[in-house]
Amino acid sequence: MHRRIKGMALGAGVAACLAGVSGCIQKTSGTEVVGVMTTAPDGTSELSRAVIVNNTKLARHIQVVDVRHEYAGDLLKASLTLTSKYEGTLQFQYKFAWFNDAGLEVNPDTDAWTPVVLHGNETRTVQGVAPGPEVKAFKVNIRN
Amino acid sequence: MHRRIKGMALGAGVAACLAGVSGCIQKTSGTEVVGVMTTAPDGTSELSRAVIVNNTKLARHIQVVDVRHEYAGDLLKASLTLTSKYEGTLQFQYKFAWFNDAGLEVNPDTDAWTPVVLHGNETRTVQGVAPGPEVKAFKVNIRN
Amino acid sequence: MKRVTGIGMVVIAGALVLTAGCMGTKVQYGDATSAEPLSTDFGSSDLQQIAATMVDSLLADPGVRAASTARKPVLLVDKVKNKTLQHIDTESLTDSIRTKLIQSGKFSFIDRTTDQSALDEFNAQKESGLVDPAKAVPMGTQSGAEYILTANLAQIEQQVGSKTDVYYKFTMNLKNLRTGILDWANEKEIRKVATRSWLGR
Amino acid sequence: MKRVTGIGMVVIAGALVLTAGCMGTKVQYGDATSAEPLSTDFGSSDLQQIAATMVDSLLADPGVRAASTARKPVLLVDKVKNKTLQHIDTESLTDSIRTKLIQSGKFSFIDRTTDQSALDEFNAQKESGLVDPAKAVPMGTQSGAEYILTANLAQIEQQVGSKTDVYYKFTMNLKNLRTGILDWANEKEIRKVATRSWLGR
Numbered sequence: 001m002h003r004r005i006k007g008m009a010l011g012a013g014v015a016a017c018l019a020g021v022s023g024c025i026q027k028t029s030g031t032e033v034v035g036v037m038t039t040a041p042d043g044t045s046e047l048s049r050a051v052i053v054n055n056t057k058l059a060r061h062i063q064v065v066d067v068r069h070e071y072a073g074d075l076l077k078a079s080l081t082l083t084s085k086y087e088g089t090l091q092f093q094y095k096f097a098w099f100n101d102a103g104l105e106v107n108p109d110t111d112a113w114t115p116v117v118l119h120g121n122e123t124r125t126v127q128g129v130a131p132g133p134e135v136k137a138f139k140v141n142i143r144n
Numbered sequence: 145m146h147r148r149i150k151g152m153a154l155g156a157g158v159a160a161c162l163a164g165v166s167g168c169i170q171k172t173s174g175t176e177v178v179g180v181m182t183t184a185p186d187g188t189s190e191l192s193r194a195v196i197v198n199n200t201k202l203a204r205h206i207q208v209v210d211v212r213h214e215y216a217g218d219l220l221k222a223s224l225t226l227t228s229k230y231e232g233t234l235q236f237q238y239k240f241a242w243f244n245d246a247g248l249e250v251n252p253d254t255d256a257w258t259p260v261v262l263h264g265n266e267t268r269t270v271q272g273v274a275p276g277p278e279v280k281a282f283k284v285n286i287r288n
Numbered sequence: 289m290k291r292v293t294g295i296g297m298v299v300i301a302g303a304l305v306l307t308a309g310c311m312g313t314k315v316q317y318g319d320a321t322s323a324e325p326l327s328t329d330f331g332s333s334d335l336q337q338i339a340a341t342m343v344d345s346l347l348a349d350p351g352v353r354a355a356s357t358a359r360k361p362v363l364l365v366d367k368v369k370n371k372t373l374q375h376i377d378t379e380s381l382t383d384s385i386r387t388k389l390i391q392s393g394k395f396s397f398i399d400r401t402t403d404q405s406a407l408d409e410f411n412a413q414k415e416s417g418l419v420d421p422a423k424a425v426p427m428g429t430q431s432g433a434e435y436i437l438t439a440n441l442a443q444i445e446q447q448v449g450s451k452t453d454v455y456y457k458f459t460m461n462l463k464n465l466r467t468g469i470l471d472w473a474n475e476k477e478i479r480k481v482a483t484r485s486w487l488g489r
Numbered sequence: 490m491k492r493v494t495g496i497g498m499v500v501i502a503g504a505l506v507l508t509a510g511c512m513g514t515k516v517q518y519g520d521a522t523s524a525e526p527l528s529t530d531f532g533s534s535d536l537q538q539i540a541a542t543m544v545d546s547l548l549a550d551p552g553v554r555a556a557s558t559a560r561k562p563v564l565l566v567d568k569v570k571n572k573t574l575q576h577i578d579t580e581s582l583t584d585s586i587r588t589k590l591i592q593s594g595k596f597s598f599i600d601r602t603t604d605q606s607a608l609d610e611f612n613a614q615k616e617s618g619l620v621d622p623a624k625a626v627p628m629g630t631q632s633g634a635e636y637i638l639t640a641n642l643a644q645i646e647q648q649v650g651s652k653t654d655v656y657y658k659f660t661m662n663l664k665n666l667r668t669g670i671l672d673w674a675n676e677k678e679i680r681k682v683a684t685r686s687w688l689g690r
Binding site for chain 3: 528532588610625
């Protein structure tokens with residue numbers, strides 16, 4: 001009797017393992033942050049930003065609290081301030097993409113996913129520098 | 145009989161260990177101290193500070209009693225006075241981060257967590273020197 | 289008695305079929321820029337992170353920017369001193385950094401590792417008799433490097449129980465050949481932690 | 490009896506499958522600046538703490554500041570004298586210190602460890618026949634060091650019963666080559682205590 005229960009438990013474990021290996025759908029969606037430099041008729045330029053949440057569970061944990069920029073010479077430098085809303089340690093990754101005036105991506109597929117570790121409720125900035133002076137907009141993908 | 149109790153104790157120990165490995169949530173949040181240099185219209189500059197408590201348990205033990213600054217040449221030097229409210233020995237770590245005028249982090253990811261040991265009810269200061277003259281604000285994370 | 293053993297064998301055979309049916313190799317294209325590490329060895333994501341950090345820092349540095357506004361400085365990438373215990377293709381790492389810097393349009397690069405091919409072509413143009421001397425490229429007009437990018441890759445590995453902790457540090461310097469001064473320096477630290485466990489996750 | 494053994498074998502086989510399927514190594518990127526030590530050996534956090542202390546002290550020192558206001562003094566980092574019993578990559582430690590000091594913009598550094606690469610490039614510019622002499626970088630115009638940063642790393646280890654206590658002390662000096670005087674000195678002490686226990690943690 002005891003042995004049978006043990007066997008059933010083992011069987012359930014094997015099934016769980018197989019399911020884990022063959023993989024039910026793993027969510028890889030996240031948050032997208034878009035920043036576009038717009039130039040007003042009087043010559044001043046400003047950054048308009050948008051945050052698109054595709055994964056509400058991740059967005060509950062990581063919040064984009066600020067999007068800033070400055071120019072390093074003629075290169076756009078973008079900075080995101082991320083805050084963890086979670087008490088434990090969070091692991092996620094982000095990737096920058098850069099776009100020119102015509103909306104085309106500059107040097108596509110060259111920016112890589114960068115892993116970040118956020119400790120409980122920590123606030124951190126992640127930065128990226130545009131690959132060229134023609135960049136007028138950027139996009140940051142965040143996922144875990 | 146004794147043997148069985150020993151076995152059960154071992155089992156419980158193993159279970160606790162496994163739970164530790166597979167990880168119930170470990171709180172890694174702490175306290176955040178922010179200091180910003182603001183320059184008044186008459187040219188005098190002063191430090192405005194804020195203490196953000198994310199972990200009430202830690203905040204009951206470690207209290208930030210003072211935030212001071214001075215200039216070493218053109219480099220901002222920040223000092224935090226921490227007091228332990230606990231009778232035993234406390235172990236925690238802190239990390240500085242530095243920001244420029246535009247709010248962008250200067251040399252991100254280069255400051256490291258520094259461990260500190262506070263004996264019962266001890267008061268200690270921790271210091272940091274800005275990595276460059278462009279620094280106008282700092283942030284200190286404290287966690288255990 | 290015999291019957292029971294037969295059932296046992298059927299069960300074992302069934303298990304084998306199950307295993308054989310599930311076992312198999314599925315091959316797919318993955319994300320080339322993925323940051324999901326498989327081991328603590330130096331991997332593609334580490335290479336990409338290091339290259340991105342170095343390029344961003346070099347492009348944004350005020351001192352380097354000042355030197356590269358009037359005209360593009362000529363750079364040479366030196367071999368990376370690999371102080372890890374692994375065999376790492378550090379040339380691949382510096383190739384990535386050089387490629388991104390060339391694409392930025394802020395720097396000029398020369399490459400001494402392919403000088404022999406250039407010399408072979410110059411010889412062919414002069415001595416093969418095939419090339420019109422008027423169309424041949426004159427020799428001895430190339431640029432020399434004004435700066436050298438030097439780098440170190442260090443590793444600290446600690447293993448305790450079922451946990452392996454590997455820390456990599458890549459340090460890069462820009463050496464000005466005229467003054468000998470290191471005009472720029474930056475480093476990138478990476479930590480990878482492997483935990484062996486009996487319960488998978 | 491025999492029947493039970495057969496079932497027992499199936500159970501064992503199942504357990505083996507379970508183990509093979511579930512056992513695994515989880516690899517993750519960790520916080521590169523983490524201060525959670527795994528052992529009393531010299532680790533990445535010790536390196537970072539020492540580097541931060543030395544840099545902060547050197548930047549804030551009034552005497553050094555006075556010397557670096559008119560113009561940047563030229564420094565050279567000497568090899569660290571490693572007096573511990575461990576193999577420690579002390580160059581990686583001084584690399585961190587040098588990088589932070591260069592980034593502060595207060596000091597100039599020369600690097601004698603990469604002089605050979607510079608000489609190779611000078612030779613290539615003069616002797617390969619590829620480089621236009623007018624574009625070549627003139628040799629013999631580099632700066633020399635005015636200060637040398639020297640350092641010692643000492644260790645005291647004590648082991649009693651299940652307790653291991655390791656004390657590290659890093660001492661750094663700034664030697665003025667003109668006067669021979671040590672213009673600045675600082676040290677950083679680190680203690681790591683390991684307690685072996687029977688209950689895992």
